[in-house]
Amino acid sequence: MDIKNLTATFQPHASTHESPGKDSRTSVDKAMAVLKAFGDDANIGVGVSELSRRAELSKSTTFRLLGMLERNDMIERIGTAYRFGTAIQALGAQSIDSRKHDEVRDLLTPYLADLFVATHLTVQLATLDGRHVIYLNKLEGHQRLRSPSRIGGRMPAYCTAVGKIFMALDPIAAQAVITAERHPWTPNTIVDDHELRTELARVRKEGIAHDRGEALETLSCIAAPVLNRRGLPIAALSVSGTTDTFRAHEHEHTLRQVAFAASRMMARYEERAA
Known part of the structure; x- marks a missing residue:
């Protein structure tokens, strides 16, 4: 699945939670970074700390973005981990065998x-x-x-x-x-x-x-x-x-x-x- 195709799901706006100069990425960029951070674990699950490390974001920012993505059914929470949700699955269901x-x-x-x-x-x-x-x-x-x-x-x-x-x-x-x-x-x-x-x-x-x-x-x-x-x-x-x-x-x-x-x-x- 091409994560880039998901960018249309979000409306770009400047982040109000990040200090100027520390990270110039918009909220859309950061949301995309979080989605891309799942990698091969997209259907299995990844914890907040690991996603934060992979996306090069603070844990608090990652948690906030995950909440937004979860509200839009892009990801879902399973125990202490997160994985791709029904909205993404519907965009490109896997068809292995x-x-x-x-x-x-x-x-x-x-x-x-x-x-x-x-x-x-x-x-x-x-x-x-x-x-x-x-x-x-x-x-x-x-x-x-x-x-x-x-x-x-x-x-x-x-x-x-x-x-x-x-x-x-x-x-x-x-x-x-x-x-x-x-x-x-x-x-x-x-x-x-x-x-x-x-x-x-x-x-x-x-x-x-x-x-x-x-x-x-x-x-x-x-x-x-x-x-x-x-x-x-x-x-x-x-x-x-x-x-x-x-x-x-x-x-x-x-x-x-x-x-x-x-x-x-x-x-x-x-x-x-x-």
Whole structure:
């Protein structure tokens, strides 16, 4: 996406918050500097301090600009980090392997609906792209959640239940994530190598992954894999709820059943297509 094309969103005016002589850039220039500062982390999230450093702005100015950008849906706040918002996403949605993603979404959305009917909670369908998960579909529960996920959006694999599913069952995916830099989205995020490997071993053993407030402190989630006919994860289904009321064990059996049924369907579909 060409950030320069976004300049039309803002009306230029001289900054009233910067001391003359220190920075001759207008507010538009500074807003553009903040957007450009996201770089490759645009869909993942960057903290205020890091954005301030990259944009060569004071932290207070960066925070003020982020507030303005957030009010215009150009960026959104996820925990202590910021990422590109719905307005920018609408200008140029990413289409990496979009045909395959569309196929998986269309095939598995009926099972996502089954999961929703059984739980009445927020349910999600996701797949993996590199070190990040992409949410292919999402059905909101009766009690709407504050959540970092959105349809077509991305999150780092290591701090999500759906991401842990792929990491646990796909050694290549796990290696790609573990060897990359990770930052704590919340105090609960597992960033230590040993702890993360231990967590993934548990997921492999139990077949269920947990997000215990690791992407957002107020959100908890469980996920299970949808496997292809070779036994590799092609997608993951999840159930989410508020951390203080979500009882994962009450939904594990249903999640396993739906994911197993979805896996059997995918295996039959692949056999017919072969």
